Amino acid sequence: VARDSIGVGLLGLGVVGSGVARILLERASTYRERVGVPLILRRVLVREPEKTRAVELPADLVVTDPRLILEDDSIDIVVEAMGGLKPAYELLAEALTRRKFVVTANKEVMATHSSELLGIAQRSGVDILFEASVGGGIPLIAPLKRDLLANEITGLSAIINGTTNYILTRMAAEGITLEDALSQAQALGYAEPDPAYDIEGTDAAFKLAIMAGLAFRTEVVPSQVYREGIGRLTPRDFRYAAELGYSIKLLAICRRDDGVIRARVHPAFLPADELLAKVDGVYNAVQIDGDLTGKVLFQGQGAGSLPTTSAVVADIIDCAHDIALGIAQQPQWRINPNAEVGGMDDLETRYYIRLTVADRPGVFAEIATQLGKNMISIASVIQKEADETAQSAEIVIMTHRSRESALRAAIEDLSALDCVFEVGNYIRVEG
Amino acid sequence: VARDSIGVGLLGLGVVGSGVARILLERASTYRERVGVPLILRRVLVREPEKTRAVELPADLVVTDPRLILEDDSIDIVVEAMGGLKPAYELLAEALTRRKFVVTANKEVMATHSSELLGIAQRSGVDILFEASVGGGIPLIAPLKRDLLANEITGLSAIINGTTNYILTRMAAEGITLEDALSQAQALGYAEPDPAYDIEGTDAAFKLAIMAGLAFRTEVVPSQVYREGIGRLTPRDFRYAAELGYSIKLLAICRRDDGVIRARVHPAFLPADELLAKVDGVYNAVQIDGDLTGKVLFQGQGAGSLPTTSAVVADIIDCAHDIALGIAQQPQWRINPNAEVGGMDDLETRYYIRLTVADRPGVFAEIATQLGKNMISIASVIQKEADETAQSAEIVIMTHRSRESALRAAIEDLSALDCVFEVGNYIRVEG
Numbered sequence: 077v078a079r080d081s082i083g084v085g086l087l088g089l090g091v092v093g094s095g096v097a098r099i100l101l102e103r104a105s106t107y108r109e110r111v112g113v114p115l116i117l118r119r120v121l122v123r124e125p126e127k128t129r130a131v132e133l134p135a136d137l138v139v140t141d142p143r144l145i146l147e148d149d150s151i152d153i154v155v156e157a158m159g160g161l162k163p164a165y166e167l168l169a170e171a172l173t174r175r176k177f178v179v180t181a182n183k184e185v186m187a188t189h190s191s192e193l194l195g196i197a198q199r200s201g202v203d204i205l206f207e208a209s210v211g212g213g214i215p216l217i218a219p220l221k222r223d224l225l226a227n228e229i230t231g232l233s234a235i236i237n238g239t240t241n242y243i244l245t246r247m248a249a250e251g252i253t254l255e256d257a258l259s260q261a262q263a264l265g266y267a268e269p270d271p272a273y274d275i276e277g278t279d280a281a282f283k284l285a286i287m288a289g290l291a292f293r294t295e296v297v298p299s300q301v302y303r304e305g306i307g308r309l310t311p312r313d314f315r316y317a318a319e320l321g322y323s324i325k326l327l328a329i330c331r332r333d334d335g336v337i338r339a340r341v342h343p344a345f346l347p348a349d350e351l352l353a354k355v356d357g358v359y360n361a362v363q364i365d366g367d368l369t370g371k372v373l374f375q376g377q378g379a380g381s382l383p384t385t386s387a388v389v390a391d392i393i394d395c396a397h398d399i400a401l402g403i404a405q406q407p408q409w410r411i412n413p414n415a416e417v418g419g420m421d422d423l424e425t426r427y428y429i430r431l432t433v434a435d436r437p438g439v440f441a442e443i444a445t446q447l448g449k450n451m452i453s454i455a456s457v458i459q460k461e462a463d464e465t466a467q468s469a470e471i472v473i474m475t476h477r478s479r480e481s482a483l484r485a486a487i488e489d490l491s492a493l494d495c496v497f498e499v500g501n502y503i504r505v506e507g
Numbered sequence: 508v509a510r511d512s513i514g515v516g517l518l519g520l521g522v523v524g525s526g527v528a529r530i531l532l533e534r535a536s537t538y539r540e541r542v543g544v545p546l547i548l549r550r551v552l553v554r555e556p557e558k559t560r561a562v563e564l565p566a567d568l569v570v571t572d573p574r575l576i577l578e579d580d581s582i583d584i585v586v587e588a589m590g591g592l593k594p595a596y597e598l599l600a601e602a603l604t605r606r607k608f609v610v611t612a613n614k615e616v617m618a619t620h621s622s623e624l625l626g627i628a629q630r631s632g633v634d635i636l637f638e639a640s641v642g643g644g645i646p647l648i649a650p651l652k653r654d655l656l657a658n659e660i661t662g663l664s665a666i667i668n669g670t671t672n673y674i675l676t677r678m679a680a681e682g683i684t685l686e687d688a689l690s691q692a693q694a695l696g697y698a699e700p701d702p703a704y705d706i707e708g709t710d711a712a713f714k715l716a717i718m719a720g721l722a723f724r725t726e727v728v729p730s731q732v733y734r735e736g737i738g739r740l741t742p743r744d745f746r747y748a749a750e751l752g753y754s755i756k757l758l759a760i761c762r763r764d765d766g767v768i769r770a771r772v773h774p775a776f777l778p779a780d781e782l783l784a785k786v787d788g789v790y791n792a793v794q795i796d797g798d799l800t801g802k803v804l805f806q807g808q809g810a811g812s813l814p815t816t817s818a819v820v821a822d823i824i825d826c827a828h829d830i831a832l833g834i835a836q837q838p839q840w841r842i843n844p845n846a847e848v849g850g851m852d853d854l855e856t857r858y859y860i861r862l863t864v865a866d867r868p869g870v871f872a873e874i875a876t877q878l879g880k881n882m883i884s885i886a887s888v889i890q891k892e893a894d895e896t897a898q899s900a901e902i903v904i905m906t907h908r909s910r911e912s913a914l915r916a917a918i919e920d921l922s923a924l925d926c927v928f929e930v931g932n933y934i935r936v937e938g
Contacts (some may be wrong), residue, residue, distance in 0.1 A: 099657065099799065105658075107657075109842055110656055110838075110840075111838075111840070112838070112839075149738075207654070212800075213797065213799060213801065213803060214800075214803055215650045215654035215655065215803070216644075218649070218650070218653065218654045219646045219649070219650070219654075222649065222825065223646035223649045223650075223818075223821050224640070224646065224817065224821065224823050225541055225820075225821050226530065226534075226538075226816070226817045226818075226819075226820030226821045226824065227817055228537075276579060279599060288825060339808065351806060354785045361804075366644065366811075366817060368530065368644060368813040368814060368816055368817035368820075369643075369644030369645070369807060369808065369813070369814045369817045370644065370807065370808045370813075371807060371808075371813060372645055372646070372806070372807035372808075373792075373803075373804070373805070373806040373807060374799060374803075374804070374805055374806075375803070375804040375805075375806070376801065376802060376803035376804060377800065377801045377803075378801075382798075382799040382800070382801075383799060383800045383801060385657070385799055386655065386657045386658055386799035386800045387654075387657075388657075389656075389657030389799075390653065390654050390655065390656050390657045392657075393656050393657065394653065397838050401834055401836055403832055403834065405832055407541075407542075407543070407828050408543075409541075410540070411540055456689030497550075
């Protein structure tokens, strides 16, 4: 099938959309060479056509009615950079139904509706690519779909939210509180005025759902991802982590154990010599554990206009190759639709527990008894910083591998003890 | 084009070949699912059929005559895991001529003969894939060919030889000599009894030639790669590097400056907070600088039977998809055949210079005069460890950006000075 040109319709002209539009226009001749035929930006959907933007577009390109893109036969590829579920999902579903290839940067849509969209794409003989939905400019989706295909993926651990990684890096380096680190991040533009979406792990959970689905070739939706934000972390936790040889990172983890997939986002202690423990600042990194490759790490800028544009345009070129070659059948990568996704109760990992306790003899015996009763075995204990006025002391316990349900029961039992003034924190220990 | 099955012929049954054969046999049903049709290992070429091996093969699979693979019409993909230029190159050229897809793990062949092989593949409507030729199980070739296609790659820096990285890591951690670190590496099986191929940078230069060609979409051959091994590094250099906030790594670097590509393998000072500076032990890592993505790092095990098998089998599956879909035309990625590859004279970088000098007044003025005469500008100087008996002192100079040709002339001039007893070392400073 010979083609003169390949037409692109762009939905959205925000941070990512402007980057995509600008780069497609500026590099038209380079991409023509790389694709074999010209890649032509035909229409751009915006909400407010009068708004001033980072990119200057010929006026006849800009439309406010999505039908002018969906119903345009000269548009082969629809690129979505609107974000949010509505109206993005419906527009993408219709584009695929109309046999247009789709490239999207939308993590909510891909985390929530991938099954429907992949199904429509398959029935229409087109494809939907979404490299830009996770990890900005870092190639992640393609390696999972393709380059690591010989492996059984046993697990994946990721630092996939730059805002929280910047905050945790500052807290570790300067011993400051979450509030102070957040203010720094906001001042630098690394955190939103309303930071909840990042801080509470919501952003990371969407991205993990997408990666978990790819790693295990099944569907994992955000509601199946356990989620815990960084809000409970204190300077004390960072101090003890450093003393014990660990970093604290907000990890997005999925593993398959005994056939059950578990996906979770939470702060974790990570041995300081692990690859991911060294990933600092706004960098993102994903470590994939393949049974043949061992650990493979991908690291880079996980957000921003140009890195995300890089991912979007690479997907556009990939679609363009398929269109130019007339490929009507795509390799199906989601082949285990019914894999079991489990909850947290049966998770087994190690834990750090920080307690404020009465500073008197016999206290540790009481604590150890409660842990033992719940089958939690202690790996090490450090008693820290007695406060003579309050007659209290701080105890840090590192456990051996334990079941999450047992650990939670133990924490409840410990809280009920008279000698335990406060359960300061408990944090999972990975790696 | 509907196909019942896809046939694989394997050349070589060494470390990599055995892994490929075993995994193809063990995972036949998994790969059948992933490809859509069975992937059948039909023939394996060995030199000594009687030899005991890690993998047990049905006797009728094993052949000693390559013609039984090249001339077998039921073989669609020829996988080469022999290594070395002869007879691998001729066998691969013939396989491509006979319209078989080729997957190779052979860095010598791909570094030296890629143009010929890619040309034959294109004329025959097939493809030659070589992910396993660089970086073992780390996806590198595919990201360069495809996922970073929207970018202009401005440069690439890599730790691509695990043996030397292990040795340098030990030298840095323990303050030991190269000889002692090499003995440790040999005892652990990380270095060959004859380590020259790794230590002198030959292995890294082959791999860099391949990556440079991909990054700049042109041909770079090993003779165009400047090469300097780790043999001149001493415990002193590591001590000064640490004091100044640097790591020492054997880097494989290619950059394009003013349109001229330069590719070089040599030890380098790297600021300790750079991503590559933290890559320790036998790990490999490649940092790609894209003009859109910024720095992207890929890290993992760069050698070994199973990681390399992962790369080979991923390529086999990729070819199988193309064969199953009947794709006869491949995207051409080498589109700048005549890019200019330059030598070292015009390189501009910073330098570390270590001198043993006479411990008397006026010496530094003499040295500074020689450097100034050669247009080398000094960023900092530290005078170290006067040896009273020998009446000598050690001076460490860090330069500003300078031309390599000027630096070499300056080193010659310094060597000629009476007050300079020895030029201990000079090492390029990157990052």
